[in-house]
Amino acid sequence: MSGVAKTKGPGDDVPVSGDLVALSGVNKHFGALHVLQDIDLTIARGEVVVVIGPSGSGKSTLCRTINRLETIDSGAISIDGKPLPQEGRELARLRADVGMVFQSFNLFAHKTVLENVMLGQLKVRRTEKKAAEEKARALLDRVGVGSQCDKYPAQLSGGQQQRVAIARALAMDPKVILFDEPTSALDPEMINEVLEVMQQLARDGMTMVVVTHEMGFARSAANRVVFMADGRIVEEAAPEEFFSNPRSDRAKDFLSKILHH
Numbered sequence: 001m002s003g004v005a006k007t008k009g010p011g012d013d014v015p016v017s018g019d020l021v022a023l024s025g026v027n028k029h030f031g032a033l034h035v036l037q038d039i040d041l042t043i044a045r046g047e048v049v050v051v052i053g054p055s056g057s058g059k060s061t062l063c064r065t066i067n068r069l070e071t072i073d074s075g076a077i078s079i080d081g082k083p084l085p086q087e088g089r090e091l092a093r094l095r096a097d098v099g100m101v102f103q104s105f106n107l108f109a110h111k112t113v114l115e116n117v118m119l120g121q122l123k124v125r126r127t128e129k130k131a132a133e134e135k136a137r138a139l140l141d142r143v144g145v146g147s148q149c150d151k152y153p154a155q156l157s158g159g160q161q162q163r164v165a166i167a168r169a170l171a172m173d174p175k176v177i178l179f180d181e182p183t184s185a186l187d188p189e190m191i192n193e194v195l196e197v198m199q200q201l202a203r204d205g206m207t208m209v210v211v212t213h214e215m216g217f218a219r220s221a222a223n224r225v226v227f228m229a230d231g232r233i234v235e236e237a238a239p240e241e242f243f244s245n246p247r248s249d250r251a252k253d254f255l256s257k258i259l260h261h
């Protein structure tokens with residue numbers, strides 16, 4: 001990782017780097033478990049980084065630290081050159097720049113699809129109602145659920161709900177979107193419709209961090225694959241290089257298990 005020096009503690013100033021997201025010396029424990037160990041990671045504007053690794057290796061936790069859904073014990077994180085504090089108003093501002101799409105779609109059950117996508121714009125961005133509605137409708141069209149605006153989440157398939165969740169994230173004009181196993185809760189026939197929306201976002205130049213077990217997506221959409229094991233980044237490489245020539249025994253072992261599954 002170039003240009004980002006390590007700092008002393010959480011929330012300390014991070015030197016400005018050209019990267020959109022920069023993690024430097026990040027450590028995190030859950031009790032005795034050292035779940036993130038000296039993580040250095042930078043993500044450039046427009047880059048699609050896919051994070052893979054065995055279950056329990058810390059991938060979700062890594063994702064969740066980037067917008068401070070989890071605090072860190074030491075190290076520093078910056079978004080677009082600004083240090084991410086542990087709390088306060090500046091945290092809320094920076095967090096609004098980081099979209100998040102979870103495994104479980106987390107839509108508001110008692111609000112319509114349209115209202116779900118308008119909400120963040122109205123409450124956080126303070127967008128005027130008419131403009132928020134126009135934008136929400138356009139985004140719902142873009143992800144292919146424009147005809148479902150007046151329905152409630154429970155009336156939609158899982159794949160449709162996840163596409164609404166993507167529209168909701170996009171409505172905030174995020175600088176980066178984090179996807180934490182976005183297709184893991186979906187029935188197999190719905191996985192592709194969500195991956196296709198994500199592929200399109202990648203082609204449109206959206207900066208994305210994607211935790212997934214979908215190796216086809218990693219191969220075709222990632223600029224870089226980050227392989228984690230036991231709380232560490234073991235190796236990172238372009239997908240063609242990683243999948244054809246993994247360097248570490250851990251990655252070789254992981255790939256042989258999932259590819260022959």
Ligand SMILES: Nc1ncnc2c1ncn2[C@@H]1O[C@H](COP(=O)(O)OP(=O)(O)OP(=O)(O)O)[C@@H](O)[C@H]1O
Nearest residue numbers: 030031033035053054055056057058059060061062
């Ligand atoms: N809130 C928490 N409290 C305690 N331990 C946790 C918590 N969240 C995660 N862990 C533990 O931290 C480790 C890493 O979890 P994490 O979900 O980040 O892994 P992962 O690589 O995303 O796994 P998976 O692929 O199974 O989703 C696991 O051992 C998990 O049990």
